[in-house]
Amino acid sequence: MSGAFLACDWGTTHVRAWLVEADGAVRASQTFPLGVSRLRPGEAASRFRDDIRPALGAEDLPAVLCGMIGSNLGWTPVPYLDCPTDASTFSAALHPAPGDDAAWIAPGLRGPGLTAAPDVMRGEETQVFGWLAQDSARGRGSHVICLPGTHAKWALVEDGRIVRFVTAMTGELFHLLSHYGVLRTEALVDDLRAFRVGAEAAGDGGGLAARLFSARSRVVGASAPAAETASYLSGLLIGAEIAGVPELLGVKSPGPTVLIGEPSLCEWYLMAFEHRGLSASVYDGGKAALAGLSALHAARSRR
Amino acid sequence: MSGAFLACDWGTTHVRAWLVEADGAVRASQTFPLGVSRLRPGEAASRFRDDIRPALGAEDLPAVLCGMIGSNLGWTPVPYLDCPTDASTFSAALHPAPGDDAAWIAPGLRGPGLTAAPDVMRGEETQVFGWLAQDSARGRGSHVICLPGTHAKWALVEDGRIVRFVTAMTGELFHLLSHYGVLRTEALVDDLRAFRVGAEAAGDGGGLAARLFSARSRVVGASAPAAETASYLSGLLIGAEIAGVPELLGVKSPGPTVLIGEPSLCEWYLMAFEHRGLSASVYDGGKAALAGLSALHAARSRR
Numbered sequence A, B: 001m002s003g004a005f006l007a008c009d010w011g012t013t014h015v016r017a018w019l020v021e022a023d024g025a026v027r028a029s030q031t032f033p034l035g036v037s038r039l040r041p042g043e044a045a046s047r048f049r050d051d052i053r054p055a056l057g058a059e060d061l062p063a064v065l066c067g068m069i070g071s072n073l074g075w076t077p078v079p080y081l082d083c084p085t086d087a088s089t090f091s092a093a094l095h096p097a098p099g100d101d102a103a104w105i106a107p108g109l110r111g112p113g114l115t116a117a118p119d120v121m122r123g124e125e126t127q128v129f130g131w132l133a134q135d136s137a138r139g140r141g142s143h144v145i146c147l148p149g150t151h152a153k154w155a156l157v158e159d160g161r162i163v164r165f166v167t168a169m170t171g172e173l174f175h176l177l178s179h180y181g182v183l184r185t186e187a188l189v190d191d192l193r194a195f196r197v198g199a200e201a202a203g204d205g206g207g208l209a210a211r212l213f214s215a216r217s218r219v220v221g222a223s224a225p226a227a228e229t230a231s232y233l234s235g236l237l238i239g240a241e242i243a244g245v246p247e248l249l250g251v252k253s254p255g256p257t258v259l260i261g262e263p264s265l266c267e268w269y270l271m272a273f274e275h276r277g278l279s280a281s282v283y284d285g286g287k288a289a290l291a292g293l294s295a296l297h298a299a300r301s302r303r
Helices: A044-055 A087-092 A124-133 A170-179 A192-201 A208-220 A226-248 A263-275 A285-302 B044-055 B087-092 B124-133 B170-179 B192-201 B208-220 B226-248 B263-275 B285-302
Strands: A005-010 A015-020 A026-032 A063-066 A103-105 A109-112 A118-121 A142-147 A152-158 A161-168 A257-261 A280-284 B005-010 B015-020 B026-032 B063-066 B103-105 B109-111 B119-121 B142-147 B152-158 B161-168 B257-261 B280-284
Touching: A005 A044, A005 A285, A015 A044, A015 A285, A026 A044, A063 A285, A087 A124, A087 A285, A109 A161, A118 A161, A118 B208, A124 A142, A124 A152, A124 A161, A124 A257, A124 A285, A152 A226, A161 A226, A161 B208, A170 A226, A170 B170, A170 B208, A192 A208, A192 A226, A192 A263, A208 A226, A208 B119, A208 B161, A208 B170, A208 B208, A208 B226, A226 A263, A226 B208, A257 A263, A257 A285, A263 A280, A280 A285, B005 B044, B005 B285, B015 B044, B015 B285, B026 B044, B063 B285, B087 B124, B087 B285, B109 B161, B119 B161, B124 B142, B124 B152, B124 B161, B124 B257, B124 B285, B152 B226, B161 B226, B170 B226, B192 B208, B192 B226, B192 B263, B208 B226, B226 B263, B257 B263, B257 B285, B263 B280, B280 B285
Parallel strands: A005 A063, A063 A103, A142 A257, A257 A280, B005 B063, B063 B103, B142 B257, B257 B280
Antiparallel strands: A005 A015, A015 A026, A109 A118, A142 A152, A152 A161, B005 B015, B015 B026, B109 B119, B142 B152, B152 B161
């Protein structure tokens, strides 16, 4: 038994916090608009002490934090761990949070990038290790994990270790294209048929700047409803990601892929996988983060 | 002799106008911030009569216009010509400008797109036919033409006909990424070395959303100067365009490519071509438009 604790996934825009009982049950959870992009320098410790701990009645509990809170925008810069990394190396690298004797911050991961520069993640590694911790069978063999988002991560896991990963800024491209420029639209991603047509238009993902123009030409040249543009664009960008990123990850033909993230976004990815004849399964990103933080807490309690 | 005339390349943001003597010499030229995106509905005719004609002392001359002025945002919607199209078909489709007995508007072109929707252009076709008109030898054989810009066009010309073309929104992607989002930068594209490193990072152009993230990770993960980001990003996007678009145009291995456009932008493209071991030559886009409009005027005068 490792006792009750406070788990925090502390990202760029929000903090998601759970009060976890000794038996693993979640007694309370809350989301705070206190992501690191919204903090003044040096403010993380006081916000954690004065806002987050009291809101969950967790003033005196041990706490484990992951995500951008470990970056130079957060509480304190926690050094990256280099890939490959397994769960025990990860938990051994928990970093004390300055000014809070009972709080620890998880490191991010660094791996070889597509160029001479390394790729980096903070937070997604905790979700991947959380997913791994849910079933010991996952600690064997090879798994491709896709974590959709503003900066989607694709990770290759082999025998329980995160071997390498690739970041794809698909979500950011969607945001920029749908908010500014010639494809901007008020519409939501809600049209399954248009999403599939977009995923089809992704082809092998090459020449993306040209494929993207089809979102314009189908409206001005072929009378497709402009209200479909967001769905079409989402299908195209996600389709191009699925077509192109596995090869960059060094995976020739991806087997079943594990999608970890916000469930409704993962469902769109799932459709794009299926459209390409690929199989995937969805795992809730919040559950994965909580499982990863719980594993970190348990490992720390055993030390 | 076809007499003096007023030539106008009337685009989305600006109008470029030339007063051309009967012997082909340019007596005056001027650029007006009166692109179709800045006109109120129905305003084109009066702006042409009251602003553009008088500024060039061309109140009574015949005029030939090309570009977005022939769209539903412009003076009057001029129907697209379908590819393949040659120069004589193009000039025969000149469209009278309502309310001005001496002004004619060139049609745009429509061709098969990457999807069921057609691709379209308005203005670039006049540049391509202008380039063709400069040398009769260009009317034979096969040529790949690249017209860089916000929405770059790649056209395949065979025996004097524009057979098909592909639009790539490379310039718009650069604008969105460098003005908004995580890669935004005040820097200009001015660093040749960073541009080349970006062109190298384009690889085969696949997985572009992942390759783009290297513009971020090289700064946060490998201490590359943020001031290089615009140059790196430009090299990456242009490199990915050159890597991916010719195949979409149906050209397996592009021979020497003709770059038609704004000379300084074409020079960056030229470097990206050379970086990939491909050859290209640059032809000034303004000269090409003027040559195309002059050929239209001459053809109309002969009728």
